[in-house]
Amino acid sequence: MxxxxxxxxxxxxxxxxxxxxxxxxxxxxxxxxxxxxxLIGPSGCGKSTILKLVAGLTPITEGELKVDNKSPENARExxxxxxxxxxxxxxxxxxxxxxxxxxLLHWRxxxxxxxxxxLIELVGLSSVKDYYPRQLSGGMQMxxxxxxxxxxxxxxxxxDEPFGALDEMARDHLNEELxxxxxxxxxxxxxxxxxxxxxxxxxxxxxxLSANPGRLYKTIAIDFPYPRKPELRESLEYQQAVADVSxxxxxxxx
Amino acid sequence: MNNxxxxxxxxxxxFFMIGIWxxxxxxxxxPHYILPSPDEIIRAGFAEKDILFKAARETIVGAVIGFLSxxxxxxxxxxxxxxxxxxxxxxxxxVLFLQMIPVIVMVPIFVxxxxxxxxxxxxxxxxIGFFPIVANTTQGLISTEKNMVDLxxxxxxxxxxxxxxxRVPYALPYFLTGLKIAASLAVIGALTxxxxxxxxxxxxxxxxxxxxxxxxxxxxxLFATAIxxxxxxxxxxxxxxxxxxxxxRHWHESVAQKDR
Numbered sequence: 001m002x003x004x005x006x007x008x009x010x011x012x013x014x015x016x017x018x019x020x021x022x023x024x025x026x027x028x029x030x031x032x033x034x035x036x037x038x039l040i041g042p043s044g045c046g047k048s049t050i051l052k053l054v055a056g057l058t059p060i061t062e063g064e065l066k067v068d069n070k071s072p073e074n075a076r077e078x079x080x081x082x083x084x085x086x087x088x089x090x091x092x093x094x095x096x097x098x099x100x101x102x103x104l105l106h107w108r109x110x111x112x113x114x115x116x117x118x119l120i121e122l123v124g125l126s127s128v129k130d131y132y133p134r135q136l137s138g139g140m141q142m143x144x145x146x147x148x149x150x151x152x153x154x155x156x157x158x159x160d161e162p163f164g165a166l167d168e169m170a171r172d173h174l175n176e177e178l179x180x181x182x183x184x185x186x187x188x189x190x191x192x193x194x195x196x197x198x199x200x201x202x203x204x205x206x207x208x209l210s211a212n213p214g215r216l217y218k219t220i221a222i223d224f225p226y227p228r229k230p231e232l233r234e235s236l237e238y239q240q241a242v243a244d245v246s247x248x249x250x251x252x253x254x
Numbered sequence: 255m256n257n258x259x260x261x262x263x264x265x266x267x268x269f270f271m272i273g274i275w276x277x278x279x280x281x282x283x284x285p286h287y288i289l290p291s292p293d294e295i296i297r298a299g300f301a302e303k304d305i306l307f308k309a310a311r312e313t314i315v316g317a318v319i320g321f322l323s324x325x326x327x328x329x330x331x332x333x334x335x336x337x338x339x340x341x342x343x344x345x346x347x348x349v350l351f352l353q354m355i356p357v358i359v360m361v362p363i364f365v366x367x368x369x370x371x372x373x374x375x376x377x378x379x380x381x382i383g384f385f386p387i388v389a390n391t392t393q394g395l396i397s398t399e400k401n402m403v404d405l406x407x408x409x410x411x412x413x414x415x416x417x418x419x420x421r422v423p424y425a426l427p428y429f430l431t432g433l434k435i436a437a438s439l440a441v442i443g444a445l446t447x448x449x450x451x452x453x454x455x456x457x458x459x460x461x462x463x464x465x466x467x468x469x470x471x472x473x474x475x476l477f478a479t480a481i482x483x484x485x486x487x488x489x490x491x492x493x494x495x496x497x498x499x500x501x502x503r504h505w506h507e508s509v510a511q512k513d514r
Binding site for chain 2: 055057076077079080081083085087089090091100101103104105132133134
């Protein structure tokens with residue numbers, strides 16, 4: 001993986017809503033192509049806000065934020081966003097939900113279906129491709145959401161606590177699948193989570209934020225080589241990393 | 255509850271109530287012009303069936319025209335209201351204000367403007383069904399989940415795509431709820447209109463027959479008219495319920511069966 005090219009750069013970024021207090025202050029960070037970066041921190045540290053800034057859903061109020069050397073609004077076609085809820089359109093089947101981004105761009109039906117079929121296979125939903133979202137479990141709905149995010153082959157994936165509502169088993173499975181998918185697709189990930197073990201299993205780098213206002217507190221590199229297997233969770237080194245990150249997290253919360 | 259009971263119970267209560275009806279009539283020795291018995295009503299209904307049938311047809315025409323225009327114009331107005339917070343802020347209070355005007359007060363005004371007959375009847379039906387449709391549909395169009403709207407923003411969807419690909423389907427259950435209310439009011443609206451707007455040609459709808467029978471003290475016939483109106487209302491609501499089931503059957507909790 002090429003690690004030199006910067007994909008996301010925050011320079012002294014600040015954000016406040018209206019005349020309120022700053023949510024994020026003096027935030028500096030460079031994220032390189034191919035990285036998997038997790039944002040973790042106490043509630044109120046603005047980690048979800050950072051994703052919204054990158055996606056251009058809300059403007060920054062200070063500093064400079066570049067996505068692929070473009071402003072966030074102009075880089076939207078390079079990005080995909082995965083929300084905390086699956087955010088599927090309940091009146092569309094699995095395959096039609098996955099095709100939504102392509103339909104908005106007026107792609108041909110045959111091309112749309114080709115892409116949808118490949119992604120349905122990738123996330124393991126072939127048997128339920130004509131089901132409606134309400135017929136699926138939470139984990140399956142999230143898989144559909146992931147597949148939809150991958151339709152336009154994004155360069156950057158923004159994930160806002162996508163597995164937060166799932167039970168631990170489903171979460172672990174989806175973590176493994178997400179890494180397996182990433183081995184085939186080439187994207188940089190910015191991942192927001194509350195779970196230290198999840199962050200360590202997935203990330204190449206963890207950013208710990210402090211709250212009120214949100215600031216970068218500490219950067220921790222996670223050096224376990226990819227591909228990572230589920231057994232990694234049982235290793236002592238992994239346990240040690242969980243303990244280290246948890247320790248830092250506790251010291252921010254104090 | 256098993257299926258047979260499901261059908262049998264309402265029938266049993268029905269027979270029970272008819273029994274009470276006869277009991278009240280006989281113990282108080284009430285004449286047919288105060289309280290006709292069910293058999294007198296049925297006989298009167300059959301004797302007048304040609305007139306009632308023709309009147310029902312007129313009522314249906316007025317009700318359908320009023321109902322369909324309430325549905326389409328109501329939907330269009332909801333789209334306009336939801337298109338910008340500015341438009342909604344300037345118009346919606348007036349929509350609510352107009353809704354507060356009792357339709358019955360407007361009836362003589364419409365008759366004055368449009369003369370007696372179908373146009374007045376249709377407009378009165380329209381008035382009565384229009385507001386529930388506007389209120390419900392607007393609510394649906396503006397309450398689309400924030401994340402879904404964000405999703406469309408992220409994919410650079412146009413305003414039109416957002417409306418027709420996201421907000422309209424999202425509001426469909428709300429619109430259908432409005433339609434259901436309007437359907438149950440359509441026949442009542444048409445009858446109210448006919449009672450006041452009468453007829454332009456000497457024959458008229460069920461509301462007109464109410465006026466005629468009342469002036470002739472034909473009370474069993476009046477009851478028979480009520481039953482026909484009841485049946486019409488039932489058909490109207492059923493059609494909307496079927497439509498609603500058909501459109502929402504796959505995805506909306508209100509009608510989709512629990513298949514997992």
